[in-house]
Amino acid sequence: MSTSAGTGEGDTSPAARLRPRAAKVALTLQFRAAPVGATLMFAATVAVGVLPAAAAWLTKLLFDELARGDHIDKGRVVALAVAVAGIGAVATVLVQLTGYLNELVRRRLVATVERDLFAKVDEFRGLRRFEDPAFHDRLRLAQQASQDAPHNITMFTQEVLRSVASLGAFVGVLFAVWPPMVGLLLLCGGAALLARLSMARRQVAVWEMTSGRQRRRLFYRSLLIDPRAAKEIRLFGLGGFLHARLVRALADATDAELAVARRTALVQSGFAALNALVAGLGMVVVVIGAADGRFGVGDVTLFVAASAGVQGAFTGVVMQAGLAASGVRLLGHYLALMDTPDDLPGGADPVPALRDRIEFRDVWFRYDADGPWVLRGVDLVVPAGHTIGLVGRNGAGKSTLIKLLCRFYDPERGTIRWDGVDIRTMSVVELRRRVGATFQDYMAYDLTAAENIGVGDVAHREDRARVRESANLAGIDADLARLPDGYDTQLSRVHRDEDDARGGVTLSGGQWQRVALARSLMRRDTDLLILDEPSAGLDPEAEHRVHRTLRRHRRGRTSLLVSHRLGALRDADTIAVLDNGRIVESGRHDELMALPDGHYARLFALQAAGYAGHAGPTIVEETR
Numbered sequence: 001m002s003t004s005a006g007t008g009e010g011d012t013s014p015a016a017r018l019r020p021r022a023a024k025v026a027l028t029l030q031f032r033a034a035p036v037g038a039t040l041m042f043a044a045t046v047a048v049g050v051l052p053a054a055a056a057w058l059t060k061l062l063f064d065e066l067a068r069g070d071h072i073d074k075g076r077v078v079a080l081a082v083a084v085a086g087i088g089a090v091a092t093v094l095v096q097l098t099g100y101l102n103e104l105v106r107r108r109l110v111a112t113v114e115r116d117l118f119a120k121v122d123e124f125r126g127l128r129r130f131e132d133p134a135f136h137d138r139l140r141l142a143q144q145a146s147q148d149a150p151h152n153i154t155m156f157t158q159e160v161l162r163s164v165a166s167l168g169a170f171v172g173v174l175f176a177v178w179p180p181m182v183g184l185l186l187l188c189g190g191a192a193l194l195a196r197l198s199m200a201r202r203q204v205a206v207w208e209m210t211s212g213r214q215r216r217r218l219f220y221r222s223l224l225i226d227p228r229a230a231k232e233i234r235l236f237g238l239g240g241f242l243h244a245r246l247v248r249a250l251a252d253a254t255d256a257e258l259a260v261a262r263r264t265a266l267v268q269s270g271f272a273a274l275n276a277l278v279a280g281l282g283m284v285v286v287v288i289g290a291a292d293g294r295f296g297v298g299d300v301t302l303f304v305a306a307s308a309g310v311q312g313a314f315t316g317v318v319m320q321a322g323l324a325a326s327g328v329r330l331l332g333h334y335l336a337l338m339d340t341p342d343d344l345p346g347g348a349d350p351v352p353a354l355r356d357r358i359e360f361r362d363v364w365f366r367y368d369a370d371g372p373w374v375l376r377g378v379d380l381v382v383p384a385g386h387t388i389g390l391v392g393r394n395g396a397g398k399s400t401l402i403k404l405l406c407r408f409y410d411p412e413r414g415t416i417r418w419d420g421v422d423i424r425t426m427s428v429v430e431l432r433r434r435v436g437a438t439f440q441d442y443m444a445y446d447l448t449a450a451e452n453i454g455v456g457d458v459a460h461r462e463d464r465a466r467v468r469e470s471a472n473l474a475g476i477d478a479d480l481a482r483l484p485d486g487y488d489t490q491l492s493r494v495h496r497d498e499d500d501a502r503g504g505v506t507l508s509g510g511q512w513q514r515v516a517l518a519r520s521l522m523r524r525d526t527d528l529l530i531l532d533e534p535s536a537g538l539d540p541e542a543e544h545r546v547h548r549t550l551r552r553h554r555r556g557r558t559s560l561l562v563s564h565r566l567g568a569l570r571d572a573d574t575i576a577v578l579d580n581g582r583i584v585e586s587g588r589h590d591e592l593m594a595l596p597d598g599h600y601a602r603l604f605a606l607q608a609a610g611y612a613g614h615a616g617p618t619i620v621e622e623t624r
Contacts, residue, residue: 030105033111037104044097044098046162059302128343152326181278185278199267220245344409346427351427354434355419358382367409374397375582385556386574387559391562391603399532438520439516475546527557577592
């Protein structure tokens with residue numbers, strides 16, 4: 001795992017630097033999430049802290065009155081008994097109310113923090129963050145923080161308020177009866193608090209250290225139940241292999257966490273025994289004092305209640321302090337993620353409709369600073385209204401060029417220009433609104449058929465006529481209309497609509513590809529249509545129909561087509577051939593076929609020979 005998560009005492013990571021701010025943020029978050037509930041919860045907490053002391057004091061008065069023998073004031077005894085019972089009833093109600101308010105605030109906090117967290121994730125314009133393992137580790141810790149950390153910090157504050165109220169009421173009693181008891185209890189409580197904070201730091205350090213392993217565990221777990229992976233897992237007998245990986249990742253994380261848990265249990269047990277010893281010592285002193293006539297029965301009762309109250313207050317603070325300390329450290333990761341700058345600077349200029357051309361000028365790109373160059377000085381012109389075919393072997397840089405055009409990344413050198421303007425100066429959102437794309441690694445969403453297509457243009461996702469028109473262009477309308485619920489059929493056997501008791505259906509690979517193609521065609525006002533292997537999973541008849549329809553749809557539009565089936569690109573206005581990150585050939589099909597020893601001509605001949613059913617020397621040489 002990356003060291004950016006931070007594990008040591010001298011941690012200077014962004015998360016560590018933000019810890020002092022975390023407590024303040026957690027406290028303000030609860031009042032933003034549930035202002036009325038948080039206010040009532042703190043008020044009820046203070047009352048719950050004070051009432052036991054009041055009950056103990058009234059109990060002392062009651063016992064003192066009972067000890068008067070023949071001089072008992074029965075009316076006073078009854079009044080004190082009723083008052084003690086009344087305080088007990090009020091305290092019980094307040095405890096229940098506080099529990100409800102606590103749950104209310106916790107749930108509102110979780111919803112608020114998680115909403116803000118994923119709103120931030122959605123703000124990242126590029127893809128680099130999502131390809132960074134350290135970012136995923138931090139995101140996992142931030143998600144963990146969003147579940148409990150703010151609430152734990154709130155609970156600590158609540159417990160401190162309750163304990164301060166109790167201590168204020170009880171400490172005076174202990175001073176009056178046996179002053180050393182106060183010092184002993186404070187000493188034990190302070191030591192326990194420091195030990196608990198140290199254990200909390202160790203616990204979070206383990207979470208930080210094992211975050212990557214836990215993420216791998218979740219990956220293996222999801223893979224074992226993923227219906228898309230089920231075929232290969234069963235065919236190749238991968239179940240045992242993946243299960244062993246899952247168990248190993250779980251064991252590594254569990255061993256580290258159990259080591260901290262054992263140490264915490266030993267330390268806390270030691271302090272519990274010390275507290276019991278101090279309480280016993282105080283009891284002996286007071287009982288001896290009572291036997292000597294220096295204390296009354298009420299004094300003994302009050303001392304016992306006060307000792308238990310102070311110890312309980314310290315115990316509550318110590319336990320919550322550990323959770324709060326963990327919460328502060330985890331919330332540091334949440335705040336660090338919330339403060340993470342976008343990996344892609346956002347332009348501000350408007351993006352006008354494409355009139356002239358899109359141009360790549362000496363574009364260089366690599367995914368990592370020390371990685372290989374994927375594009376090496378690409379020069380390419382895409383005239384407005386023209387169709388450009390992009391050809392090249394796997395790894396030649398075709399998909400990377402498309403990602404740069406969609407501005408998921410920026411070139412390290414060179415520029416991409418939209419009618420002469422560097423796209424880095426333009427609004428990313430507006431630029432992408434002018435682009436429709438079907439990616440090679442398209443998504444299959446666990447949504448209805450209509451939603452799977454409609455999300456291609458979210459503003460018009462409910463426009464069923466537009467959805468069906470896009471599906472018809474992609475050649476999938478008839479297939480979707482025949483589904484059990486037509487376009488309202490859930491395309492998933494794993495998830496289903498809450499309002500529909502029936503299960504969903506799955507599509508074939510070719511059908512899913514046409515759904516993805518229809519999704520990209522939902523946008524009617526795009527200036528650029530990108531189709532990356534739009535027919536790779538289609539049978540020849542479906543491929544022919546789709547390409548014939550798309551040719552009509554593309555007429556007069558600017559299009560970029562990527563395909564390994566070179567016959568699908570024959571009618572492109574220009575075909576550009578990428579090899580080793582460079583454009584090595586460019587022209588129409590006939591022009592490229594006429595080039596002696598041309599790269600495109602050789603690839604086309606290989607495919608043609610394969611379709612014709614014979615293999616020549618060139619094919620043998622290529623496959624060596």
